[in-house]
Amino acid sequence: MIAETGHYALVLALALALLQSVLPIWGARTRDAALMGLAGPLAYGQLAFVALSFAALTHAYVTSDFSVVNVVENSHSAKPLIYKISGVWGNHEGSLLLWVLILTLFSALVAFFGKNLPDRLRADVLGVQAMISVAFLLFVLLTSNPFARLDPAPMEGQDLNPLLQDPGLAIHPPLLYVGYVGFSMAFSFAVAALIEGKVDAAWARWVRPWTLGAWLFLTLGIAMGSYWAYYELGWGGFWFWDPVENASLMPWLSGTALLHSAVVMEKREALKVWTVLLALLTFALSLLGTFLVRSGVLTSVHAFAVDPARGVAILIILIVFVGGSLALYALRAPTLKQGGMFAPVSREGALVLNNLFLTAATAAVFVGTLYPLALEAMTGEKISVGPPFFNNTFGPLMLPVMLVMPFAPLLAWKRGDAARAARAMVYAVGVAVVATALVAGFARGGPTLAPLGVGLALFAITGAFAELVERSKLFRAPFAESVRRLRGAPSSTWGSALAHAGMGVTLLGVVAATAWPSEAVVALKPGQSVSISGYDLTFEGVSQRPGPNYASTIAALTVRKDGAVVRRLEPSRRLYAARQMDLTEASIATFGLSQLYASMGEARGDDATALRVTYKPLVTLIWFGAVIMALGGGLSLADRRLRVGAPRRAAKPVPVSAHPAPAE
Structure with missing residues (x-):
């Protein structure tokens, strides 16, 4: 019954989203305060029903309700509680439900904190946000229902993908989704401004906190995903230019450009057209990431689905929102008034240069990621674009950004003093x-x-x-x-x-x-040692250790420095019985800012075990x-001058006569 309650809650949320996408916008056009005022209550109701649905799915996972297909395919009764909970979003259907939950949460936050926004703009923003909710709620209900039943119910589930049974993957997707979905607020503000035909400094102040919050969470999400890949996949790399990794990097780059562009617009009312375009494109890149992960067009350890039908549905969502917003942009952009002029050597000039190279870097990643897919779709030819391409294009484009970055805050607005900045x-x-x-x-x-x-x-x-x-x-x-x-x-x-x-x-x-880095790939018998970067690692042997839903084979390594024992490493291989999947678990020792990394290979017939040991200097600085x-983004967000909405102008006071009229 709880699963059915979750399903019906989604249907009710869809009904409220449909009302929210029509009534407030119509009220804004007809200047009907009552209809515009419905936006807030509808947003709260939508959040409540989606939260109820998400709670229902979480209950099914925690109680191991194997009558729900989604739970059967992605859970196991012996799985630790943390992975039962993270399993809710460790699959296609559940992750989309989390996406919709965050989307409705942002709508409710705008309704709550945006009470000092102009009524028409607030109604338009919440209306556009509801349109996005309608699209994804329809997608969930029609193609990705997480509450489908199975009769008869099996006694046990198939378990979650072992790669996802990790604390990092319990945290990484929610952080990433808050970043992805957070950029929908910049999109909604941009579309609302285009509908109104008014973009000014106040608009930039309203949109900047939401963009900054999304950027902050996306930064943490990408970092957590990078660290997970580093220690969980067993190869010790922190970035492989995987298409799904690139899908998260592209909105981060364009979002960074949007933040800097919004600053120029807020301070000088310049770059209006460009800032609005960045707001549209940043969310478009977030939707593109959703398409890549769930369309089946690529194979990746990060991908959730391989169903082309679902991919077509997401592609339709992408075309409708991106195409529709760009069409509106083409119609309205020529009518937007440009702001103040500025000299090339100025803070505005430095930020424009920053924008140019960040967008060029985004374009390089975009081309490298999608070109192989487009070529295969058109010709059937399969090619791969790997790290050499990205390193040779992305790196040089980011070099000017790093060089100019410290100078920009030292330059004055409108016209700066390059010599003074250089001296500083x-x-x-x-x-x-x-x-x-x-x-x-x-x-x-x-x-x-x-x-x-x-x-x-x-x-x-x-x-x-x-x-x-x-x-x-x-x-x-x-x-x-x-x-x-x-x-x-x-x-x-x-x-x-x-x-x-x-x-x-x-x-x-x-x-x-x-x-x-220093690396040694060896096959050691018990008692044998290997030296790397001043550390001596002695192999003590292999042992077996049962886990809650797996069996581990563990290699014990004693680490010595100048003869003294400083650490013990235990790389392992885990066998997950439910999926019959073998997984390598690296063991890491941190020394200052550097790390010693050990992973275990296959056992050999002569009692030797294959081991790979790597020393990575200063690697922790990456994360x-x-x-x-x-933290910097959080401090900026806490600035008392950076408010969710610019304050309303106070009504002009009525002059008081020096000789008040006598009381009647």
């Missing part, structure tokens, strides 16, 4: 030059350009705080005054500095981990940098 960056340039020289002199092996990569990363890290140094007059004013100035700096300034520094930290980790970026 002298210390950052000095750090970069010294670091490059030291690394080139002392590093052993590695690519020729790797020392320059280290220098560039340190330039970005130190240069990120140049604006704070200038604001505080550090070393040019009494220390107490500098501290006071730093404490008084807006949180968005601190957030921007941290986000930019986080980019440099991630780059430093990428350069070090890819340029100077630490992403956390710093997200």
Whole structure:
């Protein structure tokens, strides 16, 4: 009965979404306050019914209700509780239900926090958001019903894909979906503004918090997915340019460009047409990611579905929303008034340059990801576009972004002083030059350009705080005054500095981990050792250990440094009986910012076991940098000046007569 309740709740949510997609927009056109006022209650009701449906599916998983097909195909009674819960979204149907839940949550948040938005804009935004909900609710109900019953019900389920039975995969999809769906708010605001034919600085202020929140969660989601691939897939890589990985990177890149463009629009009312276009394209890329994961057009460890019919349905959604919004954009864009002019050397100019290279990098990833699919569809020829293409195109396009990034905050709006900005960056340039020289002199092996990569990363890290140094007059004013100035700096300034520094930290980790790793692939018998980067690893033997829904074969390794035991590694291979699937589990030891990584291969007939041991210097900086970026985004979001809606203008006060009339 609970499963049927969840299904009917989705039907009721669809009915409310249909009403929300029509009545408020019609009310905005006819200036009917009552119809516009329905947007909020309808959004709350829609969220309540979708949340009820999601709770019903979660209950089916937790109680192992094997009369529900979705539970049978993706759960097992012996599975740990955390994976029963994460199994709700570890499949196509459940993940779409989570997508719709987050979508309705954002609608409700706009209804709650956007009460100071103009009534017409609020009604239009919630109406457009409801249209997206209608599309996905129809998709769930017609093609991907998570509550389909099975009669008779089996005694046991088929278990969740073992690759997904991991804490990282319990967290990664929700974070990623909040990012994907969060960009729907920028889309809805853009379409609403185009319907009204009005885009101004206030619009940029309204849209920026939602974009920043989506960007923050997408950053964390991509980082968590990267770390999961690093330790779970057993190959020790953190990014493989997999098409589904690229599908999450593209909206992140365009979303980053949108954030910077919205700043220019808010401050100077410039780049209106470009900012609106970025808002449309960023959500379009989020929908593209959904299509790639669920269409069956590619094979990936990240893919959820291989049903072409579902892929066609998502493609129709993609065409309708992207095509419709771009048609509206083509109609309205020529009528939008342009903002103020600015000199090439200015903060606006630097941010425009940032936008150009970020969008070019997005285009490079887009072409590399979709070209093989398009070629196969048209000619039947299969080709693969791998890391060499992306490294040789994406890297050079991001180089100018890293170089210009620290300079932009030092330039004034409208017309900047390049010489003054250069003087403020002298210390950052000095750090970069010294670091490059030291690394080139002392590093052993590695690519020729790797020392320059280290220098560039340190330039970005130190240069990120140049604006704070200038604001505080550090070393040019009494220390107490500098501290006071730093404490008084807006949180968005601190957030921007941290986000930019986080980019440099991630780059430093990428350069070090890819340029100077050490690896040994050996077959050891008990008692034998292997040395790598100053560590001695002794193989102690193999043991068996049962798990809740798997059996483990574990290789024990004792790690010594200068003769002293410093750590114990236990890489393993797990056999999941329900799916008869063998999975490698790496074991990782962290030393400072570097890691020693061990994975286990097949046992040999002579009692030897194949092992791969890798030492990756500074590899943790890759994900630490992403956390710093997200922290920077959070600080910017907390800025008291950055509100969900610009405040309404107060009514003009009525002059009071100096000689009030006598009371009657």
